[in-house]
């Protein structure tokens with residue numbers, strides 16, 4: 001049995017097609033990442049999988065249970081850390097966990113034992129009697145994680161777990177998730193941090209405009225992208241005009257500025273090298289360095305979605321300003 | 326099946342307990358809750374040739390119908406804005422149970438906030454009321470219907486005002502044709518028809534019977550029946566609308 005089985009899952013918000021007939025499986029024990037730029041449909045997908053949003057069409061099974069027909073049973077099997085979900089700020093950390101545990105039908109003794117373990121692992125046991133409203137964003141995230149895990153679910157969903165956190169909190173949470181996965185918990189997370197998907201996930205699905213455009217291990221995604229090679233060239237100093245002219249060369253698919261270097265995306269590196277030397281000759285430029293690069297996951301991502309990670313960070317900032325709600 | 330029901334009741338009780346602690350039984354909310362009806366009572370009482378006892382059904386009806394729903398109506402909307410409603414939705418509990426649990430908290434508050442000033446006033450004025458037991462029953466069913474109304478209106482609201490506005494649009498006109506200020510029989514006949522459909526009318530009528538002995542036991546039973554029916558209906562509507570809200574995201 002797959003941990004997650006999605007078949008032609010689709011969501012329209014009015015006329016807007018947010019998730020477009022996506023299908024895939026996540027195996028038990030897997031660390032799975034859904035990677036995509038802002039507005040790609042990651043949150044919409046994860047909300048449908050966790051019973052917080054009704055799909056327009058298609059089906060999703062979680063541990064073999066239909067999420068639309070049997071949402072309560074699905075929720076027994078999963079922990080959910082959604083982008084906007086918060087603990088009850090007016091209650092203490094401990095009371096939050098006791099409330100969640102009791103809704104999960106756990107006896108008092110088991111609830112307390114599990115809460116103690118989790119809070120110790122997450123480093124907030126000493127502060128368990130404090131109200132959550134006193135906590136910083138990073139600490140609140142840890143409380144949210146503890147609430148989601150109080151019933152020890154076999155499957156954990158996380159929507160952008162490290163968004164908006166400082167480097168240290170983000171690293172702590174990644175480390176925690178890695179350990180959890182090693183102990184057997186299946187993890188499904190969404191992220192727009194390519195790095196995060198690369199270092200954490202066994203397999204990554206890339207989503208763009210509601211469509212699943214690729215799904216494979218980070219290594220295979222990078223390898224599949226080897227077709228699209230990168231040739232990096234430097235003429236000593238960067239000039240916008242030169243980049244624009246290089247973009248016109250027949251073998252160049254796309255260009256990107258990297259410091260004083262220009263990266264040329266191509267399917268035919270040898271052709272590029274010829275074109276480049278001709279170009280340099282004609283323009284009377286001196287090639288200072290020239291390199292062929294192995295693509296990174298980011299390159300695969302850029303190739304598949306047309307977004308760079310810089311674009312994504314910029315959009316993340318804009319996104320934070322204009323939340324549609 | 327039986328196990329399932331007790332299981333859901335237990336979860337509803339947990340939710341009611343949590344909501345009571347967070348939203349209802351904090352010192353400022355209780356003080357405000359007690360202050361408002363006393364103020365309403367004084368406005369109602371002063372300048373009229375009424376004994377405390379005669380004014381009591383009005384006071385009790387207004388408090389029972391206004392206190393629980395005023396806070397209850399914010400419960401879901403507020404949790405949506407704070408992001409705690411998603412936390413609740415992620416837990417294994419049906420939407421009806423959530424609505425029911427939240428309604429219980431609203432009911433407990435409405436019942437307490439109404440009963441305390443009524444008992445104090447009866448005691449201070451040495452009034453003789455017809456039946457204290459029926460009075461408590463009347464207050465309880467009124468608070469229940471009012472709690473249900475709050476949930477039904479709150480279910481799809483993303484912000485507090487989205488639920489508060491329709492609540493007042495419903496509650497305030499209801500006040501004037503419920504027999505609270507003028508007897509229903511003196512209203513134009515088409516308003517009388519509407520009046521009998523309003524839950525508040527049945528609150529007023531049942532409390533008038535319990536306190537003053539107006540109308541009859543039969544009317545009282547009909548009043549309680551209608552209030553109970555409204556409570557159930559409102560809860561069903563709340564659960565349906567919560568379900569609907571899962572489509573919008």
Ligand SMILES: Nc1ncnc2c1ncn2[C@@H]1O[C@H](COP(=O)(O)OP(=O)(O)OP(=O)(O)O)[C@@H](O)[C@H]1O
Nearest residue numbers: 013018037038039040041042043044045319573574
């Ligand atoms: N409740 C909603 N009503 C209407 N449109 C919505 C709603 N939620 C999301 N959308 C739209 O659906 C599309 C997908 O949004 P979604 O939030 O799933 O993207 P995302 O990949 O999670 O993006 P982000 O990185 O910003 O979190 C976007 O165009 C978004 O504006």
Ligand SMILES: [Mg+2]
Nearest residue numbers: 042043044083
């Ligand atoms: Mg999102």
